[in-house]
Amino acid sequence: MHSNLIVMERHQEILDLLKKEKHVKVATLCERLDVSAVTIRKDLKLLEDKGLLFRTHGGASLENPYMNERDVSEKASISAEEKSLIAEAAAQRIQENDSIIIASGTTVQQLAKAIKPIGKLNVITSSLLVAIELMKHRDIDIIQLGGNIRHRSGSVTGHYAEHILQHISSHQFFMGVDGIDLDFGCTTTNIEEAILNKKMMEAAQKTIILADSSKFGKRSLAKICELDEISEIITDKDLSAADAERIREMGIKLTLV
Numbered sequence: 001m002h003s004n005l006i007v008m009e010r011h012q013e014i015l016d017l018l019k020k021e022k023h024v025k026v027a028t029l030c031e032r033l034d035v036s037a038v039t040i041r042k043d044l045k046l047l048e049d050k051g052l053l054f055r056t057h058g059g060a061s062l063e064n065p066y067m068n069e070r071d072v073s074e075k076a077s078i079s080a081e082e083k084s085l086i087a088e089a090a091a092q093r094i095q096e097n098d099s100i101i102i103a104s105g106t107t108v109q110q111l112a113k114a115i116k117p118i119g120k121l122n123v124i125t126s127s128l129l130v131a132i133e134l135m136k137h138r139d140i141d142i143i144q145l146g147g148n149i150r151h152r153s154g155s156v157t158g159h160y161a162e163h164i165l166q167h168i169s170s171h172q173f174f175m176g177v178d179g180i181d182l183d184f185g186c187t188t189t190n191i192e193e194a195i196l197n198k199k200m201m202e203a204a205q206k207t208i209i210l211a212d213s214s215k216f217g218k219r220s221l222a223k224i225c226e227l228d229e230i231s232e233i234i235t236d237k238d239l240s241a242a243d244a245e246r247i248r249e250m251g252i253k254l255t256l257v
Contacts, residue, residue: 010035013033014029014044014053014060015047015053017029017032018061018062019062021241021242022061022063022216023056023059023062023217024060025058025059026060027058028059028242048060056181056217057183061218063218079212079214082212082236082238082257083106083110084114086110086210086212086236086257087110087210088257089257094121094172097118097120097121098121098122098172099121099122099124099171100121100170100173100204101125101173101174101200102124102130102173103126103127103176103196104125104126104127104153104154104155105176106176107211107212108127108130108176108210109127109133111130111174111210112127112129112134115137117137117139117140120140120141121137121139121140121141122140122141122143122170124142124145124165124168124200124203125143125144126145126193126196127154127155128144145160145161145164145196147160150190150193152190153193158196161199162196165200165203166199168203169203169204169205170204170205171204171205171206172204172205172206172208173203173204175197175200175201176209176210177211177215177224178215178218178220179215180215180216180217180233181218182227184219184223185223185225185226185227186223186224186225186227187221187223187224188220188221189222190222191222206231207229207230207231208231208233208234209230209234210234211233211234211235212236213236213237213238213240216239217243227252228251228252230252231252231253232254232255234255235256235257244256
């Protein structure tokens with residue numbers, strides 16, 4: 001009976017920590033609870049079987065870590081306030097007479113709305129929705145990448161877009177993602193968009209990720225890059241302290257809004 005009570009208390013501590021951090025690693029739980037990794041993995045399996053958490057690579061999460069693709073109109077309403085604040089912070093990174101690349105996604109669409117160009121601004125984008133927003137400014141020269149239009153994201157993918165990027169060099173690339181797993185890297189739901197995002201990274205001197213905190217601890221079908229290939233992450237203040245510390249330890253600039 002005493003042994004069962006200890007197990008129940010440990011399970012409750014795991015759930016309490018998850019509520020606070022959103023996702024936790026096995027190693028962290030071992031240290032906090034002073035038990036072996038084998039014990040923690042058994043605990044996580046039992047709690048997952050009860051529907052209380054989702055096991056992830058090397059840890060656990062309160063939310064399903066695997067992201068399914070959604071239409072851009074559906075995604076726009078998710079964390080709308082956070083996305084707007086992130087976009088405002090990202091717009092401040094744009095310099096006078098700058099040259100930037102903007103990917104597709106609802107957060108970078110907010111960036112397009114927040115941009116107030118100083119001098120001439122060159123923008124290369126895969127997103128039709130970003131291009132339409134930027135057309136309001138006469139001081140922005142827009143290069144719209146061509147290719148196959150994806151209805152769900154309002155963006156283009158494919159060989160033609162990748163070919164144009166081979167002849168482009170820009171200062172900054174602003175990218176949205178569907179998932180950020182601190183071990184696995186940055187992911188998106190579509191393989192072709194992941195390939196194009198990688199080509200965009202290669203065409204820019206630095207890459208800045210715009211992602212609200214709900215994207216952390218998640219992974220999607222297609223990997224874009226490792227986390228250490230990113231220069232800066234702009235997210236909201238709901239990011240867990242543990243994740244923030246790890247990101248900074250990697251040498252990545254982290255901006256919380």
